[in-house]
Each structure stands twice: as C-alpha cells, then as structure tokens.
Amino acid sequence: MENIKTDLINILKKYTLDKNVWNDFNDNSSIISDLKINSARIVDIVIDLEEKYDIEITDEELEKLTCFKDIVKLIDSKIN
Secondary structure, three states: OHHHHHHHHHHHHHOOOOHHHHOOOOOOOEOOOOOOOOHHHHHHHHHHHHHHHOOOOOHHHHHOOOEHHHHHHHHHHHHO
C-alpha cells in the first residue's frame, strides 16, 4: 500500500502547478479542491495509473474517486 501511495504522489505531482498544495496534504486530501488538479488532468492521471499498474479504471469507478485514499484503495483492490 505504501508503494501505491508513493507512486500516486509522484504521478499527482506532475499535474500540480502550485507546489504549496502539498504542505497540508494527507490521505483525505481532495484531488480537485485541495490539490487543485482539474478534470482534464484527472483523465491523464487515470491513464498514467492504468499504464503503471496494467489495470482499467471505469468511468463509474472514476466518479467515486474524490480524495487521495479513494484512489489508493481502488488501485490496491485491482492489483491484489
């Protein structure tokens, strides 16, 4: 699970323009409101995750991903 968190943070950092958003980051951080990542970038993040872990994230699953821990749980459930 820690590897997933590290990988995800590295991917998310590519799409965060304001590096200060990471100062208060935690597992409950919202991708859109806290990390200030827009919906177009979320599609890129999903593609990165799908390629990295050789998984598929459906549109239905994507709609449920609001915070960091949601994404970690989803990836974990798909690879384990």
